[in-house]
Amino acid sequence: MNRKKNILLLSTFILLGSSIYGNDNLSQVDLNISVKKSFIENIINKELPTTMTDSGSGSQLFGGGSKNDLLSLGLNLLGNVDKKYTEKFRWNYSITRDPIAFSAKGQNIQGVANFNGTLKAQWDRETQGVDANLKGTAGISSNIVINKNWEIIAESTPIFTISQGTLPLKLNIYGMELKTDINVNKNIEQKIVSNLYKATDILDNKIREFDLRSLVEKQWLQLKHPILINQDYNLWLTVNPLDASYSNIVSDENNIGIKLGTNSQLHIYMGEKPKDLVLNSLPPMNYGEVKDTFNINLPVTATYSALNKELQKNINNKTFSLPLNSKLTLKDIEIFNENNNLKIDTNIALDILGFLNPNAKVISTVNLKYNETNSSFDKSDFDYTLVTDSTLLKFADKFLHGYIKSKISEKVFSMKTDSYITLLKHMAQEKVNSINLEDKAILKTSISSLTLKNILVKKNYITVITNIQGKSNLEIISK
Structure with a gap:
């Protein structure tokens, strides 16, 4: 599977210039609206030599x-x-x-x-x-x-x-x-x-x-429609902004700006398009406390049926090389929930030494326990059952079951996620570095960190919760 497709977490959401605080149900979306100091300097310089x-x-x-x-x-x-x-x-x-x-x-x-x-x-x-x-x-x-x-x-x-x-x-x-x-x-x-x-x-x-209302309202009303952020995986983002506020002026070495924020409900879904949200016109703007950095807690939810469809497209009938001129083909794979554990049914076909062709079904049970401190699934429980008519496979499983189980646990369910998360962070940053909004403003976003917080296994779906920290700035184009 192409790892670049794994940027299903946020690249498009950050295009909104958002900064999110709070729990899964209510978040604070903040950004700076700024102008270059040189813009004001040029006005003063012209009149004050x-x-x-x-x-x-x-x-x-x-x-x-x-x-x-x-x-x-x-x-x-x-x-x-x-x-x-x-x-x-x-x-x-x-x-x-x-x-x-x-x-x-x-x-x-x-x-x-x-x-x-x-x-x-x-x-x-x-x-x-x-x-x-x-x-x-x-x-x-x-x-x-x-x-x-x-x-x-x-x-x-x-x-x-x-x-x-x-x-x-x-x-x-x-x-x-x-x-x-x-x-x-x-x-x-x-x-x-x-x-x-x-x-x-x-x-x-x-x-x-600078018509802030027209620029924001056009995007605001579009948010009632779920946003397709990844067509390959049918990923849909929903953003439900509830109110709006602004706070004190901020100044750095090059820019002068004002902080803007809104309380929002947001989520990413895999699979069928969610229903439209009910959004009215922009709410009144009020003065209040707004941060100028973001700390995003974003849940990404996928139903088992949606996951299985993606597995069918990307995994089914994939062939992998094995030692001794042998091959393994994943004929199909299905994920579902059983007693809050992940059940993974995998049908495989083997080609051993070019003349032995046994088939088997591997029924795996995984109790995912993500360790945020170690960025790994090192406390996950894993076991499998082999169902086959092949005497050879039964014999091998009888003597090698413990070894195979430990190797799968080590390579798959105890792997460190740091390298994948770092790759995802860099890919997301490339998407949101600088975005021109109708030649009226430029949205610049800097991601300082991206981490995997937790994985929740529920009866009908799996939710992955990520955390992204950084800063967004909407720079008014001065003409």
């Missing part, structure tokens, strides 16, 4: 905290009499900002850059003026929520602070020494904040344009 300069002349920087109200009146009168006098008061500043740094707390995300610079103000007629160092911060603060109608809403505002916003200045005018202030804060703030408002409008509109 790395270096900003400005200059001017006149007395417009005076006041706004003047220590001499008469000075403002005097300068205004002086300007009316001798306009060139006040125009010769010249000023300029140059500011350089650092790269933007992001931080997230609760439902708020901030992208802020520190800046440093210098201010020079000089009165040409007299050697009097001021030089000062400037420093501060500028950026954007955004509160991001998902309303009950699944709309992502961002409300962004500028961030601006500056030190040395008001600088003292001594002036000597016609022999009179007067004190005033230079209010550089207002001029710089008007220039920077007006640009930041442009950036906040662009950012909020870009986020609003």
